[in-house]
Amino acid sequence: MARAGQALISNTAPNGKAYWAGRFWDRDSAERHPVLAGEFLKQKQTIAGYLDKYGRDAERSIEFACGTGEFTRLTAEHTGVRQMRALDISAQGLQIARSRVRHDNITFQQGDFWADHDFEPAELVLCIDAIHHLGNIGDVLRHIRRWVEPGGIFIGNLFTGDNFHEFERKRYGSLEHLWRTTLFFGTALAIKVSGGRLYTGSHRTQLLPTAAGEQLVRDVFDEVLEVSRDPYFTAFVARA
Template identity: 55%
Template sequence: MLAELLARGGSALLEGFPPDGREYWAARFWDRAAAEQHVQLRSEFLTQKETIAELLRKYGQDAKQVIEVACGTGEFTAMAAKLTPASEITAIDISAEGLARTAKRVKHDNLKLVEGDFWADHDLGQADLVQCLDAIHHLGDLRQVLVRLRSLMKPGGVFVGNLWIGDNFHEFQRKRYGTAAHLVRTASFFGTAVIIRASAGQLKTGAYRTQLTKSEDAVAVLRDVFDEVVEVRKERYFMGFVCRMNDGPQQ
């Protein structure tokens, strides 16, 4: 109960301050392979990965170009290379080590890797298929992130994404770290929230790098941002989804 109170208090203090994990993630990478070995959560991670594979098989078959944002170590980049007919794949990530691992993992004749911040202008162009997986909740305000991702889509294009949702957050964290460690981490989050609020956002720590959204709220934002929410796959801790742009010009 204390962890829940600290999380709610921290979230209230952080209203209006989106997470900024750029420095944190530039210095490391998301090791999904390690996460998939977790005794209690392995099946959840693998189920989510298969969900994304199914969505790419179902909705990625018309893709000629793919842009992947925050590719990490390239696990989903490799999936796009294998499961779609795309002749061009561009993957961007802020982590040099993550990109180095992507280069080793992904086998594709026309793969372009870009090191940099999602929010900077890298002249990525637009693609038939845009994907952002295991990362949207780290990139900032959910609506703003999705609007920027939409800008990378060609008219008629498809977006495949997922979110770590807040529906069962504390259950997930207790399984992942244990009850005591979860309380310590939540207390650290609350302390960071106090620092951010007191400094009007000028100071921050890596303890606040994720924006967790309840699934129903996330779906509402998807419907606001994209022309069509084609499919949503909600699981206990994750939510995969496919959205589409109309064939006409962007509004």
């Protein structure tokens, strides 16, 4: 059903804006998952290593879709950034992030990723666990690049489609995975029949094969410095 639903909507961009404005993704719970905790923790360790290696000389940082602030906290602890900005659409997520991050000069901002923001680009930009939720991945990456200063660093990751069903069954169990896939197929059918006028939060993610996602990063940024390929995630560092 997932494949059939994807075929119905083709390249229709995921639209989870309303969905995520009313909730947040609880990464803390993901890191305590009885089966997948190790995968999430390994991904966090990879990002922390990237911040150690590539974020030390940055003066300013921007994080898009910061959620509950776990990677905002890591940025504060693993880099020498003096001015931080963290943006998310969820008021709930930002409330948790504010309580989690300690930094002398940080701005938390509620807003839409696609809005015309009035802040300046930065030497370090992050978007973790969210690129695949914000729209067509290529468009999202091109939009992010606008906020990376020339020569600056972008650190991001993607949930990938290579082992989608395996990941979801481990995460939710077979029955809930089937139910979620059914909801997605129903949403895809509604999008197709209505010409895109009917939409639900069930289509809020674009999952690409690892190689396709990595190629988009290479297409958008001047240089890809590192890539970490895991069974369910791809993390990367790129230079603008």
